[in-house]
Amino acid sequence: MRDLLIRNGNLLLSADHENLLRADVLIRDGVIVQIAPELSADVETLDVAGDIVIPGLINAHVHSPGNFMRGTLEGLPLEVFMLYEVPPLASGREDPARVRLRTLIGAAEMLKLGITSVMDDAFFVPLTTPEAIDAIAGAYDDIGIRATLALDQPIVVEYDKYPFLKDILPPDLRRTMEDAPRETAEGMLAHYDHLIREWHGAGQGRIAAAVSCSAPQRATPDYLRALHGLSQTHDLPFFCHILETKLQRVLGIEKFGMSLIRYVDQLGILDERMLVIHSIWVDDEDIAILGASGASVAHNPVCNLRLGSGVMPFRKLRDAGVPICLGTDEAVSDDSHNLWGAIKTAGVVHAISGGDYARWPKAQEILAAVWDGGHRAMRRPQRLGRIETGAAADLAVLDARGAAFQPLHDIRRALVLAEAGASVRHTVVDGLVVVRDGRLTRIDEDLLRADLRRLEPQLRAEAVALRAGAEQLEPYYRQIVARAAATDVGFSRWVGQ
Ligand SMILES: [Zn+2]
Structure with missing residues (x-):
């Protein structure tokens, strides 16, 4: 039984609440069963002595395979960046021990920042294996x-x-790309069969599967429909990067004669299970289609600025009723898993869109994106992102002595604009204290760091080798990015020009 009594908390129950509530929280088997002052029960007790207790943060978009690449690159446009992130001519196999270490360092960072849920859109270079999954x-x-x-x-x-x-690649490079190892739809569906059978619902329901096509232009219509079928059968989120860059807007017109939002809509796969990642270069018609579909959008503002993608039209999407959640995207494009940074950036960046300042996002909306938007996008049976009876016991405890709260005028603005993660003391997931006084409780983090230190020379050498491979292709990618940038698509998501 995962029973826990959290005593003497100052609780922010949800994004809808303005004030802290002084109370205790009783948790039974991973579920909040009672919230009231002066509770007592013969169970494990965590006395937080007036500290601030909030719903655990939900990081709605991450690629854990980028975890070893933190800080390897200067700012680059996505299409050039991806030459380094997922080298298209790579061969070989991923070592499961390295994959585990890579995943653990990202998860450790998140838990220590009070992030209790993550949606990982994991890629495999070059091929997926059951061992890596x-x-x-x-x-x-x-x-x-x-x-x-x-x-x-x-x-x-x-x-x-x-x-x-x-058209612009020399024939030998074209052939090298054609011969590079890549997955097939049948192979990927077999991997999904493994993922769903072995892991969907594992860890008392903490671990779940989703499907991903990466992006519609990186898949075939039949494969997209097959993934949609899996998503419907098992009620799984369907991750899909759409219109992250201007080049992708141009690509939609060049390849499909329409925007990529219209393309997935016409294929019949855009529904409430889809998590549209980025949604920056969407036009008004795309936004209306998204609003009618019920799909969620994952907003990754730090990554979007880092890769020069542009600014997502937050207010237009919200006006159309599109649910928004927040993510960090990747340790090589953020360069952290610190959702607090994405929270603050989301809280301030939309002011540069101009217009009526009454329509700039408020702290409450940003927290609602993290908690309610994240809950909706994850499609879990448990209520996430709220401290209420019956909800999952996923909580973060923040030191009330933290700088963000000196003085404390408004808890929601303090969390969005002032907190950067340094105040997080304890993290509770599914009723278990997984971080206590800033230390992981289930994994030896000193050993984890020692393993990473040993691997570091190899990681640095690999980053250098990656650069050589990417530089061979970069001139062609620079050309297509420039050509797309020069194309008039009728609107812009860049600012300051
Ligand atoms: Zn992504």
């Missing part, structure tokens, strides 16, 4: 986080993911 899911299970895992694997030839590229 097991390594990721097993790591999340062991460290104690709530995690939803999808397999973000393209199945088309590299040059087909972009406009113009096939």
Whole structure:
């Protein structure tokens, strides 16, 4: 039984609440069963002595395979960045022990920041294996986080993911891309069978599966429909990167004669299970389609600024009724899993969209995106993102002496604009204290760091080798990015020009 009594908390029950409530929280078997002052029960007790207790944060978009690449790159546009992140000519196999370590360091960072849930869109370079899937899911299970895992694997030839590229590549590079190892739809569906059978519902329900096509232009219509079928059958989130960059807007027109939002809508796969990642270069018609579909949008503002993608039209999407959640995206494009940074950036960046300042996002809306938007996108049976009777006991305890609360005028603005994660003392997931006084309880973090230190020279050498491979291709990618940038698409999501 995962029973726990949290005593003497100052609780922020949800994004809807303005004030803290002084109370105790009784948890039975991972579920909040009572919230009241002066509770007593013969169970494990965590006396937080007036500290601030909030719902655990939900990181709605992460790629854990980027965890070893933190800080390896300067700012680059996505299409050039991906040459380093997922080298298209790579060969070999991923070592499950390394995959586990890579996953654990990201999960450790998140738990210590009060992030209790994560949606990981994991890619595999170059191919997916059951062992690598097991390594990721097993790591999340062991460290104690709530995690939803999808397999973000393209199945088309590299040059087909972009406009113009096939025409400008020299024939030998084109052939090298055609011959590079890549997954098939059948192979990926077998991997999904493994993921769902072995891991969906594991860890008392903490671990779950999702499906991912990576992006519609990186898959085939038949594969997209097959993933949609899996999503419907098992009620799984369907991750799909759409219109992250201007180049992708141009690609939609060049390849499909329409925007990529219209493309997935016409394929019949855009529904309330879809998590549209980024949604920056959407036009008004796309926004209306999204609003009618029930799909959620994952907003990753730090990554979007880092890769020069542009600014997502937050207010237009909200006006259309599109649920928004927040993510960090990747340790090589954020360069952290610190959702607090994405929270603050989301809280301030939309002011540069101009217009009526009454329509800039408020702290309450940003927290609602993290907690309620994250809950909706994860599609779990448990209520996440609220401290209420019957909800999952996923909580973060913040030191009330933290700088963000000196003085405390408004808890929601303090969390969005002032807290950066340094105040997090304890993290509770599914009723278990997984971080106590800033230390992981289920994994030896000193050993974890020692393993990483040993691997560091190899990781640095690999980063250098990656650069050599990417530099061979970069001139062609620079050309297609420039060509797309120069194309008039009727609107812009860049600012300051
Ligand atoms: Zn992503």
